[in-house]
Amino acid sequence: MPSGITIKDVAREAGCGVATVSRVLNDSGPASAETRKRVLDAAARLKFSFSDVGRSLQSRQTRAIGCLVPSLVNPVFAEAVQELQACALERGFHVLLMCSNYDPALEAEAMRILLAKRVDGMILTLSAASDCAELATVQDRNIPACMMYNTPVPGVPSAFVDNRSAARDVAGEFARAGHRRVGFLALRFGSSDRARERYEGFLEGCRAMGMDDPVLVEVDEAIRFEDVNLQRLLSGDRALTGLFASNDYLALSVISAVHDLGLTVPGDVSVVGFDGIAIGRAFRPSLATIVTDAREMGRIAADTVIEMITTQDMPVPELSGLAYSFRRGESLGSPRGGRTDDGEVAASPTPSCHPKRNSTVPKEQQS
Amino acid sequence: MPSGITIKDVAREAGCGVATVSRVLNDSGPASAETRKRVLDAAARLKFSFSDVGRSLQSRQTRAIGCLVPSLVNPVFAEAVQELQACALERGFHVLLMCSNYDPALEAEAMRILLAKRVDGMILTLSAASDCAELATVQDRNIPACMMYNTPVPGVPSAFVDNRSAARDVAGEFARAGHRRVGFLALRFGSSDRARERYEGFLEGCRAMGMDDPVLVEVDEAIRFEDVNLQRLLSGDRALTGLFASNDYLALSVISAVHDLGLTVPGDVSVVGFDGIAIGRAFRPSLATIVTDAREMGRIAADTVIEMITTQDMPVPELSGLAYSFRRGESLGSPRGGRTDDGEVAASPTPSCHPKRNSTVPKEQQS
DNA sequence: CCTGTATGTGGAAACGTTTTCACACAGGTT
DNA sequence: AACCTGTGTGAAAACGTTTCCACATACAGG
Numbered sequence: 172m173p174s175g176i177t178i179k180d181v182a183r184e185a186g187c188g189v190a191t192v193s194r195v196l197n198d199s200g201p202a203s204a205e206t207r208k209r210v211l212d213a214a215a216r217l218k219f220s221f222s223d224v225g226r227s228l229q230s231r232q233t234r235a236i237g238c239l240v241p242s243l244v245n246p247v248f249a250e251a252v253q254e255l256q257a258c259a260l261e262r263g264f265h266v267l268l269m270c271s272n273y274d275p276a277l278e279a280e281a282m283r284i285l286l287a288k289r290v291d292g293m294i295l296t297l298s299a300a301s302d303c304a305e306l307a308t309v310q311d312r313n314i315p316a317c318m319m320y321n322t323p324v325p326g327v328p329s330a331f332v333d334n335r336s337a338a339r340d341v342a343g344e345f346a347r348a349g350h351r352r353v354g355f356l357a358l359r360f361g362s363s364d365r366a367r368e369r370y371e372g373f374l375e376g377c378r379a380m381g382m383d384d385p386v387l388v389e390v391d392e393a394i395r396f397e398d399v400n401l402q403r404l405l406s407g408d409r410a411l412t413g414l415f416a417s418n419d420y421l422a423l424s425v426i427s428a429v430h431d432l433g434l435t436v437p438g439d440v441s442v443v444g445f446d447g448i449a450i451g452r453a454f455r456p457s458l459a460t461i462v463t464d465a466r467e468m469g470r471i472a473a474d475t476v477i478e479m480i481t482t483q484d485m486p487v488p489e490l491s492g493l494a495y496s497f498r499r500g501e502s503l504g505s506p507r508g509g510r511t512d513d514g515e516v517a518a519s520p521t522p523s524c525h526p527k528r529n530s531t532v533p534k535e536q537q538s
Numbered sequence: 539m540p541s542g543i544t545i546k547d548v549a550r551e552a553g554c555g556v557a558t559v560s561r562v563l564n565d566s567g568p569a570s571a572e573t574r575k576r577v578l579d580a581a582a583r584l585k586f587s588f589s590d591v592g593r594s595l596q597s598r599q600t601r602a603i604g605c606l607v608p609s610l611v612n613p614v615f616a617e618a619v620q621e622l623q624a625c626a627l628e629r630g631f632h633v634l635l636m637c638s639n640y641d642p643a644l645e646a647e648a649m650r651i652l653l654a655k656r657v658d659g660m661i662l663t664l665s666a667a668s669d670c671a672e673l674a675t676v677q678d679r680n681i682p683a684c685m686m687y688n689t690p691v692p693g694v695p696s697a698f699v700d701n702r703s704a705a706r707d708v709a710g711e712f713a714r715a716g717h718r719r720v721g722f723l724a725l726r727f728g729s730s731d732r733a734r735e736r737y738e739g740f741l742e743g744c745r746a747m748g749m750d751d752p753v754l755v756e757v758d759e760a761i762r763f764e765d766v767n768l769q770r771l772l773s774g775d776r777a778l779t780g781l782f783a784s785n786d787y788l789a790l791s792v793i794s795a796v797h798d799l800g801l802t803v804p805g806d807v808s809v810v811g812f813d814g815i816a817i818g819r820a821f822r823p824s825l826a827t828i829v830t831d832a833r834e835m836g837r838i839a840a841d842t843v844i845e846m847i848t849t850q851d852m853p854v855p856e857l858s859g860l861a862y863s864f865r866r867g868e869s870l871g872s873p874r875g876g877r878t879d880d881g882e883v884a885a886s887p888t889p890s891c892h893p894k895r896n897s898t899v900p901k902e903q904q905s
Numbered sequence: 906c907c908t909g910t911a912t913g914t915g916g917a918a919a920c921g922t923t924t925t926c927a928c929a930c931a932g933g934t935t
Numbered sequence: 936a937a938c939c940t941g942t943g944t945g946a947a948a949a950c951g952t953t954t955c956c957a958c959a960t961a962c963a964g965g
Binding site: 177178179189190193194197199200221222223224225226227228229230 | 950951952953954955
């Protein structure tokens with residue numbers, strides 16, 4: 172019996188009709204000073220508070236924004252969600268949260284729940300925006316939506332950074348430090364558009380800099396580096412001298428794993444991350460990474476979706492990619508036997524890199 | 539126009555009454571094979587999906603669990619929330635999330651929103667459970683609720699650890715390492731029961747070990763150590779040799795600030811945290827801390843509240859405090875001029891540690 | 906005295922469900 | 936022929952709001 176007491180009880184208590192109660196409590200219509208007082212008193216006496224479910228039914232809006240992210244443990248999403256929640260609250264909306272755990276099936280189920288809940292808008296970070304059936308439904312129904320971290324698809328705006336371009340920059344940084352053989356480390360590579368885009372940009376960048384193609388290292392959610400056999404990747408003739416992790420969380424984990432192996436960063440291997448989470452700066456070695464502004468992502472997404480909700484028939488806004496920047500950090504150094512800048516590397520054959528496959532590669536801002 | 543299409547449209551399309559549609563789509567009553575098919579077809583053709591708001595109104599339950607935490611950026615809460623969200627989803631509930639930002643006013647507003655939303659249950663981490671007016675309303679209305687991290691109050695169960703006891707243990711660890719003058723570092727001390735309890739336990743512990751009373755160092759949310767003048771606390775005749783931070787997040791920040799000052803941990807000052815967040819292990823120096831299981835907190839809270847929701851007239855369950863353990867870490871060492879392990883300190887009176895007050899102090903595992 | 910315009914007020918419909926209830930009709934029994 | 940007993944079905948009420956509309960009452964101007 173949640174609350175139990177309804178507007179009718181208040182009306183009875185105050186000796187008037189429900190319409191009057193609604194009017195005075197919402198300040199939405201005329202009422203004599205005397206009635207007003209009676210109603211207010213009655214409501215207070217009964218500790219009445221409106222039920223949003225009745226309200227939502229009649230107003231045909233819930234003032235809820237559905238939010239779906241792959242994880243909260245990754246600080247990037249935690250920050251974004253916290254910020255967008257605060258923004259929403261400020262504007263009288265609240266957030267219905269779902270975590271997909273990077274699982275496409277859960278993702279789909281979460282979207283269906285959000286749809287059933289009749290949220291007024293959605294903020295989504297999807298594994299694969301381009302082929303998400305539920306996202307199509309969202310568009311069908313004209314539900315305002317905005318993505319975060321996903322590259323936008325036609326009809327759905329997104330608060331995002333250009334993953335490819337940023338990853339190319341990272342390749343440049345590795346090259347400048349003298350690396351030639353590096354790896355790309357991804358969590359659940361298969362089910363994350365972001366990881367894939369970062370890999371593709373990294374690959375392009377490596378080729379452009381005359382480095383070897385990066386080795387793709389995939390880890391599962393548990394991040395068990397024993398399985399990956401980090402040791403083997405980092406030793407021997409063709410040892411990797413650098414690792415680009417698809418996010419900071421992973422980067423920090425791999426640094427830790429490297430230490431556990433008795434090796435050092437960046438002595439034995441350099442590590443670069445992606446996201447720019449705060450803790451990376453405090454870490455020793457401090458984490459070299461692409462810095463993005465998670466809170467701004469959240470804020471932009473919230474603003475966008477709320478604006479779409481509140482203004483009718485708005486055209487889908489065009490959000491441009493957000494600024495990012497490379498942060499130097501101690502985790503990126505020169506390889507052991509390496510040249511500092513551009514030594515004999517440039518002199519060697521430098522096999523031309525991208526035989527084909529340079530499809531659509533945007534590269535807007537470069538903050 | 540969210541979805542727009544309702545059960546009535548389906549009924550019309552299928553040429554039957556709404557009751558029939560409800561029955562076949564919910565599998566909740568008889569229907570001839572032929573009608574069943576017609577309804578199913580119609581629903582599919584129209585892409586119909588039930589509206590939870592209509593449903594909630596009539597069933598008088600929302601299958602929503604309200605969740606209020608002070609922050610998501612602190613990984614402890616992120617993990618707990620992620621876990622409880624997953625648990626809830628498994629049982630057919632979803633989570634309405636709110637962050638209070640450690641702000642009592644926001645906290646109160648968030649609770650009112652949750653109340654208005656008519657959530658079926660609540661999971662709360664409050665700044666001061668004992669005097670929260672809205673919590674009283676929750677109890678009034680018999681809304682199932684469970685706290686997390688808060689010490690339970692009569693009538694409201696909680697998934698918690700015994701902050702006082704754990705903090706006393708930390709004092710013991712400092713003493714064993716040879717410290718005498720230490721500080722306690724808290725974020726918004728005034729508005730967090732947890733920080734206060736940890737301080738009190740620490741104070742008791744320090745006294746019991748014959749150490750000086752710990753110095754209380756309070757920082758605001760922005761964690762600006764310039765304002766705190768860390769330098770002064772750590773130098774001079776009466777310099778602190780150790781700092782106990784009220785949570786790991788803060789501990790990591792202070793280690794970083796100490797480094798920025800050109801000092802070392804634990805050389806110049808030892809640091810111990812509270813919570814046991816994962817990243818603390820990877821940190822250099824690795825963080826000595828009280829390890830708690832955030833996911834278990836979330837899971838227990840979710841299980842508890844869902845059980846209270848699903849079984850009528852259940853007595854308020856008695857949850858015992860969760861296990862915690864001290865994790866040794868490089869961030870706790872002996873003070874500069876200090877004795878290594880138990881030198882002359884142990885030779886001194888060695889006051890028994892927990893004089894009394896060993897009420898319900900579960901202390902099971904000790905990993 | 907009749908009409909017109911304010912001003913308060915409450916009844917009732919609508920929002921999208923589920924569920925109760927009654928009804929129709931089939932196929933047995935007596 | 937009259938009676939049960941199922942089985943399938945739909946009308947209608949209820950859930951808690953808001954809002955539209957109509958109805959009072961009052962008081963002004965003709």
